[in-house]
Amino acid sequence: MALHxxxxxxxxxxxxxxxxxxxxxxxxxxxxMRNFEYLGGQEIYHRIWLLFSxxxxxxxxxxxxxxxxxxxxxxxxxxxxxxxAESLNNTGIYSVVRHPLYLGNFLIWLGVAFYPHQWWxxxxxxxxxxxxxxxxxxxxxxxxxxxxxxxxxxxxxxxPAFIPSLKKWSRPDRQFSFRKVVKREYIGFFTIILVFxxxxxxxxxxxxxxxxxxxxxxxxxxxxxxxxxxxxxxNKKTKLLYVPEA
Numbered sequence: 001m002a003l004h005x006x007x008x009x010x011x012x013x014x015x016x017x018x019x020x021x022x023x024x025x026x027x028x029x030x031x032x033m034r035n036f037e038y039l040g041g042q043e044i045y046h047r048i049w050l051l052f053s054x055x056x057x058x059x060x061x062x063x064x065x066x067x068x069x070x071x072x073x074x075x076x077x078x079x080x081x082x083x084x085a086e087s088l089n090n091t092g093i094y095s096v097v098r099h100p101l102y103l104g105n106f107l108i109w110l111g112v113a114f115y116p117h118q119w120w121x122x123x124x125x126x127x128x129x130x131x132x133x134x135x136x137x138x139x140x141x142x143x144x145x146x147x148x149x150x151x152x153x154x155x156x157x158x159x160p161a162f163i164p165s166l167k168k169w170s171r172p173d174r175q176f177s178f179r180k181v182v183k184r185e186y187i188g189f190f191t192i193i194l195v196f197x198x199x200x201x202x203x204x205x206x207x208x209x210x211x212x213x214x215x216x217x218x219x220x221x222x223x224x225x226x227x228x229x230x231x232x233x234x235n236k237k238t239k240l241l242y243v244p245e246a
Contacts, residue, residue: 008138008139008142009139010135010139011135011136011137011138011139011140011142012139014132014133014135014136014139015136015139015140018132018133018136021128021132022109025109025112025125025128026112026195026198028121028124029112029113029115029116029121029199030198030202032116032118032121033116033199033202033203033206034206035206036116036202036203036206036207037207038203038207039117046203047214049114049115049117050115050196050200050217052114053111053112053114053115053196054111054192054196055111056107056110056111056114057107057108057110057111057112057192057196058111058189058192059107059111060103060104060105060106060107060108060109060110060111061104061108061185061188061189061192062104063093063100063101063103063104063107064100064101064104064105064185064188065181065185066092066093066100067089067092067093067094067100067101067104068101068180068181068184068185069176069177069178069180069181070089070091070092070093070172070174070175070176070177071089071174071180072087072089072174088144088148088151088152088155090151090155090159090170091170091171091172091173091174092170092171092172092173092174093164094159095159095168095169095170096159096160096164096165096166096168096169097159097160097161097162097163097164097165098141098155098156098159098160098161098162099137099140099161099162100164102133102136102137102162103162103164105129105133106129106133106162108188108192109125109129110122110125110126111192112125112192112195112196112199113125113126115196115199116199137161137162141156141161177243179240179241179242179243180241180243182231182241183231183235183241183243186227186228186231186232186235187228189224189227189228190224190225190227190228193220193221193224193225194221194224196217197213197217197220197221200213200214200217201213
């Protein structure tokens with residue numbers, strides 16, 4: 001098998017099972033948490049660092065939202081079986097970076113990796129992400145090149161793959177759909193809060209040998225959980241979040 005075909009095959013395999021990589025990452029993180037200490041030995045510094053880490057992860061969710069909110073049907077999806085694209089996204093956030101969803105995922109990962117404030121773990125997270133997602137991006141671009149030909153080549157030539165170039169911004173040619181973002185990303189939002197809550201509980205047991213989570217974070221988790229249940233109910237039982245595809 002030629003090297004190109006091997007990369008595509010491997011990338012498609014990684015694409016299909018990409019949902020499992022965060023589980024491996026979380027297991028590694030929990031192992032690292034065995035020797036956790038508050039930043040500077042002070043809980044107040046830890047709380048500031050926690051908010052900083054959460055901010056990075058939520059920034060990743062915003063990037064994903066900008067991609068999803070303007071996306072046409074059967075693009076920028078969560079499908080895992082195969083690559084799907086009925087049209088080529090090349091405006092809005094796709095005019096400044098070719099893989100905004102993966103950039104968003106990276107920022108979500110990075111925020112979580114920042115939590116234990118260990119530089120080597122941050123480097124490990126970056127390397128793990130890059131090794132895994134580089135294969136997926138390679139396979140995805142091979143699919144788009146085959147389907148859209150010269151249109152894809154022209155777009156790829158002027159648009160960075162992963163590091164955005166804001167000066168290349170082109171106004172989206174579609175109206176932003178907030179309902180689509182909520183419908184598709186509410187699980188991702190709650191997952192971020194859930195992961196940081198798990199880390200907070202783990203940190204409390206490591207430092208104090210008992211359940212110790214700040215009241216404000218308990219409130220954040222409860223509100224987020226209520227939001228998750230509410231949106232899930234609306235999504236399953238009503239058509240309030242229905243967005244006609246065009």
